[in-house]
Amino acid sequence: MARQWSDLEKLELAGYTTDPFGYRPLREALARYLNRARNVQCTAQRVAVFGTKRLRLDAIARVLLNPGDAIAFEEPGYPEAAALFSALGANLLPVRVDKDGMVVERLIQEFDKDQAIKLVYVTPSHQDPTGATLSLDRRYRLLDWARENRVFIIEDDYDHEYLYGAKRLPSLQGLDAGDRVIYLSSLWKILFPAVKFGFMVVPHCLEAAIQQSKYHLERSMPVAEQMALADFIDEGHLERYIRKSQSILAVRRRALLYALSKHLRDRVIIYGTGAGTHILVRLKTGLDDRQVEECAEQANLSLLSTRPFYRGRSPGDEFMISFANVFEDTVTNSVETFGALVNQQEMVLHSEPGA
Amino acid sequence: MSIDLQLDHNSAVLPHRQISDAIRQAIIEGKLSASEVLPPVRTLAQRLGVSRATVLRSYGDLVSQGYLDAAPGRGTLVAVRSFGPILPASPEQAHNCQDLMLSPYGQRLIQGEGPLESESGLAVVGRPPIGLVPINLWKDLICKHLSHRSDRRFATDRDEFGLKPLREAYCAYVRRARAVNCAAENVVVFSSRELRLNLLCRLLLEEGDIVAVENPGLPRIRQRLWTEGANVVPVRTDFQGLDVDQLKTLPSCKLVYVTPSHNEPTGAVMSPNRRRKLLDWAADTGAFIIEDDCDSEFRYDGRPLPSLQALDTKGSVIHISDCWKILAPVLKLGFMVVPDCLIEPVRRAKAQLEQELPAIDQLALTDFINNGHYEKSIRRLRSIYASRRKTTVDALKRSFGNSILIAPESAGLNITVRFRSTMPDREIVQLPASRNLLMIASQPYYAANPVRGEFVIPFAQLEEQEIAEGIKMLSAELLPSALE
Numbered sequence: 001m002a003r004q005w006s007d008l009e010k011l012e013l014a015g016y017t018t019d020p021f022g023y024r025p026l027r028e029a030l031a032r033y034l035n036r037a038r039n040v041q042c043t044a045q046r047v048a049v050f051g052t053k054r055l056r057l058d059a060i061a062r063v064l065l066n067p068g069d070a071i072a073f074e075e076p077g078y079p080e081a082a083a084l085f086s087a088l089g090a091n092l093l094p095v096r097v098d099k100d101g102m103v104v105e106r107l108i109q110e111f112d113k114d115q116a117i118k119l120v121y122v123t124p125s126h127q128d129p130t131g132a133t134l135s136l137d138r139r140y141r142l143l144d145w146a147r148e149n150r151v152f153i154i155e156d157d158y159d160h161e162y163l164y165g166a167k168r169l170p171s172l173q174g175l176d177a178g179d180r181v182i183y184l185s186s187l188w189k190i191l192f193p194a195v196k197f198g199f200m201v202v203p204h205c206l207e208a209a210i211q212q213s214k215y216h217l218e219r220s221m222p223v224a225e226q227m228a229l230a231d232f233i234d235e236g237h238l239e240r241y242i243r244k245s246q247s248i249l250a251v252r253r254r255a256l257l258y259a260l261s262k263h264l265r266d267r268v269i270i271y272g273t274g275a276g277t278h279i280l281v282r283l284k285t286g287l288d289d290r291q292v293e294e295c296a297e298q299a300n301l302s303l304l305s306t307r308p309f310y311r312g313r314s315p316g317d318e319f320m321i322s323f324a325n326v327f328e329d330t331v332t333n334s335v336e337t338f339g340a341l342v343n344q345q346e347m348v349l350h351s352e353p354g355a
Numbered sequence: 356m357s358i359d360l361q362l363d364h365n366s367a368v369l370p371h372r373q374i375s376d377a378i379r380q381a382i383i384e385g386k387l388s389a390s391e392v393l394p395p396v397r398t399l400a401q402r403l404g405v406s407r408a409t410v411l412r413s414y415g416d417l418v419s420q421g422y423l424d425a426a427p428g429r430g431t432l433v434a435v436r437s438f439g440p441i442l443p444a445s446p447e448q449a450h451n452c453q454d455l456m457l458s459p460y461g462q463r464l465i466q467g468e469g470p471l472e473s474e475s476g477l478a479v480v481g482r483p484p485i486g487l488v489p490i491n492l493w494k495d496l497i498c499k500h501l502s503h504r505s506d507r508r509f510a511t512d513r514d515e516f517g518l519k520p521l522r523e524a525y526c527a528y529v530r531r532a533r534a535v536n537c538a539a540e541n542v543v544v545f546s547s548r549e550l551r552l553n554l555l556c557r558l559l560l561e562e563g564d565i566v567a568v569e570n571p572g573l574p575r576i577r578q579r580l581w582t583e584g585a586n587v588v589p590v591r592t593d594f595q596g597l598d599v600d601q602l603k604t605l606p607s608c609k610l611v612y613v614t615p616s617h618n619e620p621t622g623a624v625m626s627p628n629r630r631r632k633l634l635d636w637a638a639d640t641g642a643f644i645i646e647d648d649c650d651s652e653f654r655y656d657g658r659p660l661p662s663l664q665a666l667d668t669k670g671s672v673i674h675i676s677d678c679w680k681i682l683a684p685v686l687k688l689g690f691m692v693v694p695d696c697l698i699e700p701v702r703r704a705k706a707q708l709e710q711e712l713p714a715i716d717q718l719a720l721t722d723f724i725n726n727g728h729y730e731k732s733i734r735r736l737r738s739i740y741a742s743r744r745k746t747t748v749d750a751l752k753r754s755f756g757n758s759i760l761i762a763p764e765s766a767g768l769n770i771t772v773r774f775r776s777t778m779p780d781r782e783i784v785q786l787p788a789s790r791n792l793l794m795i796a797s798q799p800y801y802a803a804n805p806v807r808g809e810f811v812i813p814f815a816q817l818e819e820q821e822i823a824e825g826i827k828m829l830s831a832e833l834l835p836s837a838l839e
Contacts, residue, residue: 036368051546052709063461087707118456136421150456167416170379196713209457212464216582218547222716223684 020215022049023226029233030199037239038157039174040183042201048214051221053186053198057081059213060154060182061088063206064118072111072120074102076309078128078156081121093117094311101127101134104142120146120153124172125160126275129306129320133275139172147178152203157185159276161242164250166274179203187229189277190242195229197221249277255328256321259335267339277324280306282317286346289316295345296321299338300330358386362403370405374413382422382433393423393431459562463582483680483768484816487739489732493685496719515706517544518717524724525690532730533651534661535674537692543701546712548677548689552576552645555673556583558697558704559610559643567611569597571800573619576612576647585610589802592618596625599632610643615663616651620771620797620811622764630663637671648676652733655741655765670694678720680768681732686716740815744770746822747814754830768815771797773808776833780807788829791821 021027027044034040034047050056065071067089073082075094082092093115095107102122111117120142124134134142146153155172173183183201202210232238256279260268269282285292289305296303302322307314323331358381362373381387393399396414400407414431417423424434457465516522522542529535529542545551560566562584568577570589580587588605591598597613613633615625625633637644646663664674674692693701723729747770751759755774762771776783780796783789794812798805814822 052711054708054710055550058708063457063464066458069458084707196711205455209455209461209465212582213461215549216464216553216579217549218687219549220684220687221547222687222713225713 020211020219021047022221023223023230026226026230026233029230031201033233033238034171034183034185034199034201038160038185039170040201041174041176042183046202046204046207048200048202048210049221049226050198050200050214051218052196053184053188054080054084055217056184056198056200057084057154058088059200059210059217060119060152061085061090063209063213064152065090069118070111070115072102072107072117072122073311074122074127075311076129076306076314077121077311078123078158079308081156082311085121090119091115092311097127097130097132099130099132100138101132102138102142104134104138104145108141108145117149117151120151121156122153122172123156123158124169125157128159128276129278129280129309129318131271131274131276131280133166133169134172136169139169139175143172143176143178143180146180151180152206153181155181155183157183159189160185161189162246162249162277163275164253173201176203179205182206187238190238190245195225197225197229249323251328252323252326252331253279255331256323256326256335259332260321263332263335263339267342278320278322281319281321282315283319283342284317285342286349287342289319291345292319292342295341296338299334299341301334301338302326303338360399360403362405370403371409371412371416374399374403374405374410375416378413378417379422387433389433391433392429393433395430460582460584463584483683483736485684487736488682488685489728490685492728493682493719493723496722497715499722500715500718515702515710516542517712518714518721521717521721521724524721526692528724528729529662529674529676529690529692533648533659533674533676534665535692536665536667537674540698541692541695543691543693543705544712544717545689545691545705546709547687548679549579550708551675551689551691552579553583554701554704554708555610555643555645556580556585558700560585564610565605565608567597567602567605567608568802569613569618570802571618571620571797571805572612572614572802573647574799577802580612587802592621592623594621594623596623596629597633599629599636602633603636608640608642610645611637612645612647613663614647614649616648616659617654617764617766619650619767619769620762620800620809622762622766622771624660624764624766625663627660630666634663634667634669634671638669642671644672646672646674648674650680650767651676652680653737653740653767655737655744659766664692667694670696673697678729681729681736682720682723686720688712688716688720740768743814743817743819743822746819747812747826750823750826754826769811769813771809771811773806773810774833775808778833780810783810783833786829786832788825788832792817792825792829794829 024044026049027047030047030049031040031042031044034042050059061084065085065088068091070091070093071085072095073085073092074097076097077094085092093111096103101124107120122134122142124139126133142153145151153172153176157171160168171183173181180203182203184198186198187195200210257270260270260281264283267284271280271282283292287295289307293303293305302325304320305314306318306320307316358377360374360377362370366373368376378387378393393414394402396407396410400410403410414423414425418425418431422434423431425431455461519539521544522539525544526537526539526542529537560583563586565588566580566585567588567590568580569592572589572592577587577589588608590601590611596615596618597611602608602611611633613625615630617624633644636642644663648662651659651662662674664672672694675690677689678686679689691701744765748761751761751772758774760773780798784794784796789810792812793816794810796805797809797811817825
């Protein structure tokens with residue numbers, strides 16, 4: 001980082017407050033990287049760097065949504081985004097997710113006539129919590145529909161970096177010929193907590209509005225981090241680092257899968273394992289979700305119920321288990337302890353009078 | 356196959372990726388049509404001089420992505436599906452965006468008056484000079500905390516108000532330096548300075564609510580409040596600060612934005628009497644006061660008055676300040692001290708916008724304040740600025756004598772002057788000397804009726820020699836045009 005610091009002194013007035021979208025060389029590096037990795041089509045002009053991830057959603061939603069406007073949302077889907085849109089007065093329309101991602105056909109059939117939809121929020125690369133990838137066919141359908149109906153699509157490309165065996169599809173943004181996609185990405189999965197920036201690729205037609213909106217949220221950001229990150233990307237460290245951590249994660253993922261099938265056997269159904277840093281499971285226990293989470297916590301297993309991801313009824317017994325911080329040598333123990341704790345809790349329940 | 360596939364052997368892109376990219380592109384562009392059969396793997400491999408595995412991999416990728424189908428007995432063919440063009444949207448198409456259906460907020464954003472502030476000279480005024488940032492010290496602190504990776508606060512403290520140690524350090528500092536009456540619980544750390552006002556407007560205002568601002572006063576504040584949907588009412592501000600009597604005549608005012616320690620551009624400090632009246636008014640009406648405590652650090656003639664917040668007993672004042680003038684552009688955190696009644700509402704609103712702030716920056720700033728560097732930096736800057744200011748005033752007096760009026764308040768990073776000249780203001784600011792001095796007309800600070808012949812010189816940006824030479828040059832360029 002030493003070089004960046006000395007550059008800083010030479011920075012002079014070279015625009016550290018002149019562009020609310022951020023430090024230009026970083027935006028150029030990002031435009032190149034996103035094109036390489038995700039087929040994103042843009043120039044640096046349309047790349048915006050935000051200090052935090054949430055501000056991006058806020059900037060878009062405030063520019064486009066009136067209270068009561070509808071936004072199509074994956075069900076189940078990312079709870080933080082749902083909360084943010086709801087707080088801004090938007091009307092969330094849940095659209096079911098299957099193994100090919102958001103059921104776009106349903107969105108088109110059901111909602112087209114009755115209600116004006118301003119925005120679609122979708123996570124095509126790796127849907128949380130299901131792990132589904134939006135199929136190519138649906139990508140095209142969604143884009144065509146959005147173009148015809150003048151709907152904007154927020155493509156949150158969160159968690160696109162890690163894939164295990166599955167094939168990578170180009171981003172929606174890269175397939176969009178209608179200037180409809182607002183592309184979001186971040187390096188949270190890779191560089192958190194050192195780098196918390198969030199990135200946005202803005203469609204041409206929203207450039208002016210988002211630029212103004214950004215100006216009212218954060219006019220400028222610390223420049224040294226932006227310089228360091230630009231070099232980090234341009235010198236190839238980012239992609240190298242992703243490859244390296246992918247192979248580490250793949251080992252951890254295997255260890256977790258092995259431990260689960262060994263110690264929980266027919267209690268567990270594993271699905272959604274193709275990408276990201278967690279797997280999705282259904283656990284058959286006599287306990288409620290909260291109790292299962294408590295057992296996991298005691299066993300040092302990072303497991304979370306998917307309940308917050310559902311706006312409607314959640315199926316229950318569905319959990320995400322993270323393997324980001326799993327160690328091969330301890331995970332078997334954790335899973336075994338977890339299984340024993342669940343058994344124990346079930347016994348307690350059964351022995352209670354009236355149970 | 357109706358496309359001409361070429362490999363670039365010097366490219367960083369792997370051959371199998373080059374092949375699949377080219378085929379995908381050809382499908383999307385319609386050069387390969389549905390059901391068209393691709394060359395057998397062996398043939399294409401030979402033609403391109405790559406292994407069969409490479410071609411197999413490309414075909415396999417495209418099959419799993421849905422572009423190709425593998426048909427037993429027939430080979431690999433283009434899938435039957437309509438693929439839209441991949442050409443990125445053209446800018447022409449983009450500018451055809453009359454019917455964007457933006458929200459009222461979005462419409463105000465793009466209708467906003469004129470260019471962004473950063474495109475005008477105003478961005479320079481009020482900015483600290485980069486050369487004076489204590490870079491090496493800051494770097495050491497950052498590196499120290501970056502290497503403490505075991506520090507649990509690094510990942511676990513998720514308080515949306517900021518790290519506790521920083522809030523404590525800042526709390527102690529504003530109590531010491533500005534007599535602000537607060538506990539660490541009242542302190543909120545923001546990742547950007549702009550976010551504070553943005554959040555307060557959403558929390559406190561409905562569209563069309565009256566917000567009073569100083570006139571003259573900071574133009575960006577008027578613009579921001581207007582964008583948030585406020586009905587911005589400029590209130591006369593003289594050498595004693597905001598005229599509270601005029602404020603009282605407003606039908607209903609929810610919020611007032613003041614800079615009691617230093618009004619830009621007049622330099623006025625709000626008098627104790629007016630401060631008292633303003634607080635009484637707020638207590639009576641239930642309005643909130645935003646006290647922007649900018650430049651309180653930079654007074655060159657003795658100790659500043661304590662903050663307005665220090666006199667507030669009713670919880671009407673929201674105090675905002677930041678370390679921007681000391682540490683920009685490396686640190687952009689903003690601080691806000693909220694009255695008890697706003698802690699919970701602000702917490703909820705802030706959780707929607709940012710839940711986690713950069714940990715390293717916060718830890719470094721905590722040390723910076725606790726080790727006394729913060730106040731040391733202020734003292735150092737203050738003495739540099741004081742002498743730059745003195746040079747400016749002396750040079751102005753020497754060159755212009757009685758034909759110039761210099762605002763008397765000795766504070767801030769800028770100096771406001773008036774000359775009488777027959778030359779129009781917009782020509783004066785275009786003079787080479789004015790440009791060297793980064794001088795701008797004070798007109799944007801006025802909501803209405805700007806004062807002709809009034810200018811702002813950001814002396815803190817300039818070395819003393821630059822100031823002296825610039826002013827000499829300015830008088831040479833201006834005097835012939837009949838300064839009366």
